[in-house]
Amino acid sequence: MQKALLFLLAILPALLIAQERRGQWLINTNTGFTTNQGAPGIRDLLGSNAEAGYFLSDRLLLGASLQFGEVDGGDWEFNDNYVNPYLRYYLPGSSDGRLRYFAEIGGLLRFNSGSALSIRPGLGLEYEIARGIVLNAGLRYTAAENEFPRALSLQLNTLVLLGREGDPEQKDGENYRKARGTTMLNLGFGNATWGSLGSFDYKDVNLTFEASTFLTDNFLLEARLGAYYSDLGRESPSYVGDYLNLSASLGGRYLFRSGKRLQPYLAAGITYEYLEQRVDIELGNVPQEFSLDLQVNQVSYYGKAGVLYHLNDRLALDVNVGYDGVTKRINGGAGIRAFFGGN
Known part of the structure; x- marks a missing residue:
């Protein structure tokens, strides 16, 4: 830790020479x-x-x-x-x-x-x-x-x-129209972790990919893929716990006020989810075991309403509220969306 900090302090004057990204x-x-x-x-x-x-x-x-x-x-x-x-x-x-x-x-x-x-x-x-x-x-x-x-x-x-x-800095009233073939990307979050905590070893993988493409100036075809896997275990007393969740959705989003900075939208689609969970526990010195083996397949739907607020020609704030047919819950959220490609 100390060596790393000393190294960074030593190279700091040299870093100030190149300024291509300074201030960004x-x-x-x-x-x-x-x-x-x-x-x-x-x-x-x-x-x-x-x-x-x-x-x-x-x-x-x-x-x-x-x-x-x-x-x-x-x-x-x-x-x-x-x-x-x-x-x-x-x-x-x-x-x-x-x-x-x-x-x-x-x-x-x-x-x-x-x-x-x-x-x-x-x-x-x-x-x-x-x-x-x-x-x-x-x-x-x-x-x-x-x-x-x-x-x-x-x-x-x-x-x-x-x-x-x-x-280029765009101002209110200028055109934020997205051409056919433009992609709206929300890679979201992806990680894979291997570690240990006390006598437990664990693995954890969480991947999400979400993207939409403009078929017209107002309509996007959107898709989402998600995968989550966790594995927690130890040798004595024996404990094994596995959890797997796979999901995929396909839908559409219609944007109102094409080309404007503020664009309300409606979206809907279908979702497929697969869930698998297994737990095997040995309760210490007690000659007793507990086991759980669960598998679930389900197809459902989602719907949401929201607004895109374009911060510039390649970045927008997305605020939405919707209903998830899988969890039977109302949900809401906000996030940043990036645009690239198109004509």
């Missing part, structure tokens, strides 16, 4: 929140994510990510909140500047009923797939400290660069 913001497109109402026995579920960074120089980024989760069951409540500040240094990549490698040093702070702090170094790469839109892949290690498990995580995100010098 890097925003995670997964920044936003979701909330669900009406689940049996659970009054409210709120989850939010945010990540942003500021370029101190072309190669040095100061950033932080936040994750907040809350479940309110009336007589009980559960909170799980994290803050991850980090300092990231970019290494030269491809000759055109679209590919960059990075190394970072950060910390992971957890606060709910108690608090805990762990060191979190990482390595990764970024690739600019379109003007101002960046795919980010990072490998990060969380040291075992206090309540934190020892873990290695692979994370995937879509990021947006803001404040680039020379970018």
Whole structure:
């Protein structure tokens, strides 16, 4: 930790020479929140994510990510909140500047009923797939400290660069029309984690891909794929717990007021979900075992209404409320959407 900080301090003067990205913001497109109402026995579920960074120089980024989760069951409540500040240094990549490698040093702070702090170094790469839109892949290690498990995580995100010098600034009344073939991307969140906590070993994989394409100036065909897998186990007393959830949805979204900065919309579609859960527990010295084997297949629907507010020609804020036929719940959310491609 001390060596890493000394290294960054030593190279800081050299970093100030190159200023291509200095003053820009890097925003995670997964920044936003979701909330669900009406689940049996659970009054409210709120989850939010945010990540942003500021370029101190072309190669040095100061950033932080936040994750907040809350479940309110009336007589009980559960909170799980994290803050991850980090300092990231970019290494030269491809000759055109679209590919960059990075190394970072950060910390992971957890606060709910108690608090805990762990060191979190990482390595990764970024690739600019379109003007101002960046795919980010990072490998990060969380040291075992206090309540934190020892873990290695692979994370995937879509990021947006803001404040680039020379970018055209659009004003109210100008055209935000999206041509046929333009893609609206919300890669959302992806990670794979391997680690241990006490006598338990665990694996956790969570992948989501969501994208829409404009078939006309007003209508988008949208699709979403999701996969979540967790595996928790130990040898003695024996405990094995596996959980798998696969989902896919296909639908359409109609935008009103084509080409305007503020665009209300209606969306609907169908959803398929597969759920599998297995638990085998040996209760210590007691000659007793507990087993659970569950499989669920279901097809349902969703509907939602919302608004897109275009921040510029490639970035929009999406605010919506809807109904999920799988969970039988009303949900709402907000997030950032990125646009690229088209004519």
